[in-house]
Amino acid sequence: MIAQRAGTTALRRVVANPNAFFTANVAKFGLAQPLSTTQTRPVATQHLTATEARALLDKQRLARPVSPHLDIYDKQQTWFGGSIWTRITGSAMSGTFYAFSAAYLVAPLMGWHLESASLAAAFGALPLAVKGGVKFLAAWPFAFHAINGVRHLLFDMAIGFKRTTIVKGEWYIWGASFVAGAYLAFFF
DSSP: OHHHHHHHHHHHHHHHSTHHHIIIIITTTTSSSOOOSOOOOSOOOOOOOHHHHHHHHHHHHHHSOOOOOGGGSOHHHHTTOHHHHHHHHHHHHHHHHHHHHHHHHHHHHHTOOOSHHHHHHHHHTSOHHHHHHHHHHHHHHHHHHHHHHHHHHHHHTTOOOSHHHHHHHHHHHHHHHHHHHHHHHHTO
16 A cells, blocks of 8 residues: 555656656666657648649649559460459359348348258259259359469469469469369269
8 A cells, every 4th residue: 555655656746747857867868859848840731722732632643653453464474364363253252152141131021032941942943954054153163262272372482483384373273173163063
């Protein structure tokens, strides 16, 4: 209890006279310039009209660098290759997932039957070729995204950046993803 009172008393003394220690001792040790309690701003502001502000903003935008776009890529090396297809397949899978999730949530309100038993019965009634096609349309993006994701992890470790390696890798990934998609669709 006495230690708490002593600490509280010391804090009150520092608060009552905040610069007593700092201005007297810190400068002696060469740790800082004499402390000041005033704040300075080296930037001055001025009032601008809406048109002046817009003109200033347009001038600043002209001085900014342009973000990279598809035009910067070497089309012989990466044109419509695995990188863009990874984005396309990932977006398609996540978009399908979100659309089905939203439909599943509103199904009771709309009178739709999206429960598992109804979906399994409807899918079971489809012809075999249609079932295989639907399963392949679901399996191929997953397989491609997974296999090409491993390739991008290798890219992150700086492995496989030679042009011949990139071209061979593209063909291997396309082939492996079609084989894996067909396996998942027809044998799994």
